[in-house]
Amino acid sequence: DTEVTQTPKHLVMGMTNKKSLKCEQHMGHRAMYWYKQKAKKPPELMFVYSYEKLSINESVPSRFSPECPNSSLLNLHLHALQPEDSALYLCASSQGRARGYQETQYFGPGTRLLVL
Amino acid sequence: SQKIEQNSEALNIQEGKTATLTCNYTNYSPAYLQWYRQDPGRGPVFLLLIRENEKEKRKERLKVTFDTTLKQSLFHITASQPADSATYLCALLTDSWGKLQFGAGTQVVVTP
Numbered sequence: 001d002t003e004v005t006q007t008p009k010h011l012v013m014g015m016t017n018k019k020s021l022k023c024e025q026h027m028g029h030r031a032m033y034w035y036k037q038k039a040k041k042p043p044e045l046m047f048v049y050s051y052e053k054l055s056i057n058e059s060v061p062s063r064f065s066p067e068c069p070n071s072s073l074l075n076l077h078l079h080a081l082q083p084e085d086s087a088l089y090l091c092a093s094s095q096g097r098a099r100g101y102q103e104t105q106y107f108g109p110g111t112r113l114l115v116l
Numbered sequence: 117s118q119k120i121e122q123n124s125e126a127l128n129i130q131e132g133k134t135a136t137l138t139c140n141y142t143n144y145s146p147a148y149l150q151w152y153r154q155d156p157g158r159g160p161v162f163l164l165l166i167r168e169n170e171k172e173k174r175k176e177r178l179k180v181t182f183d184t185t186l187k188q189s190l191f192h193i194t195a196s197q198p199a200d201s202a203t204y205l206c207a208l209l210t211d212s213w214g215k216l217q218f219g220a221g222t223q224v225v226v227t228p
Contacts, residue, residue: 004159033216042205042218043160056215090159103209104150107159107217 006091012114015081022110023074025090031096032074033105034066037088049074050096059102082116088112118143120219122206128225135193137222139206142187144217146208149182149189154203154221163204164191196226 004025004055023032029058035043048056049068057066063085065077074091092105121140129135139149148167152160166173166182166189173180178193193200203221212218 025173042220045217048215088157089208102164103160103216105160106162107152110157110159112157 002089004093004106005104006089006108006111009109010112010114012116013081014076015083015116017081018077018079020078021076021089021113023093023108024072024077025093025106026072027093028071029106030071030095031094031103032071033092033094034074034076035090035092035107037090037110043090048074050081054083068111078113081113083115086113097101118210118217118219120144120206120208121201122204123222124140124220126223126225129196130228131197131226133196133228135196135200135224135226137191137204137206137224138186139189139191139219141208144187144210145206146183146210148209149174149180150207150209150216151178151189151191152205152218156170156203160205160218193224196224198226198228200224201226 007022033048034046037043045058046060047066052068063080067075088110090110091108094103094105119142148165148166151163153163154160164180166180168184177194181190203223205221206219207216
């Protein structure tokens with residue numbers, strides 16, 4: 001199984017709502033990532049979890065809160081978002097080895113988020 | 117500052133021809149470089165990885181070259197097909213924590 005799944009596919013939320021994005025992989029990968037992608041732009045890294053511990057937070061506003069309950073699951077909790085947060089949110093995973101090894105990342109299909 | 121540059125203009129190419137995409141980088145010393153394909157509204161899909169000690173890598177109709185002196189990678193799609201139409205992203209791993217830095221991508225449009 002080389003698939004990363006994300007739910008929901010689409011999400012519309014108001015600025016006062018609380019919602020969560022979910023990501024799952026069963027490849028035994030120990031690194032998982034959240035990216036944000038705006039139209040016609042490359043993916044921008046938000047968070048990296050390595051062995052279920054947060055290893056990188058790219059200065060993301062606190063209205064985005066990641067969680068890694070176990071090595072297969074990654075959540076992104078959303079609260080009090082702004083319209084400019086509307087984007088495609090991508091989850092990815094990789095084996096999680098040290099530098100020098102292949103770190104090919106496998107991406108999910110993304111969640112299209114619209115904040116009204 | 118670190119930069120990854122790809123042609124921002126779309127590459128329009130006739131079916132059967134070879135598409136060549138460029139990825140230039142500055143202020144990096146990457147151990148390897150990766151190429152991904154992304155279709156609209158979908159996540160990137162890994163295509164090829166080339167290491168700093170490799171000059172060329174091939175996979176079916178795809179070929180990647182890597183020149184660490186020029187700080188450049190070329191990505192070739194030979195015998196292009198309309199199904200190859202997509203945006204192609206180059207990416208560099210910038211640290212041991214898996215921080216992947218992407219170029220802006222080049223859109224390829226293959227017409228019959």
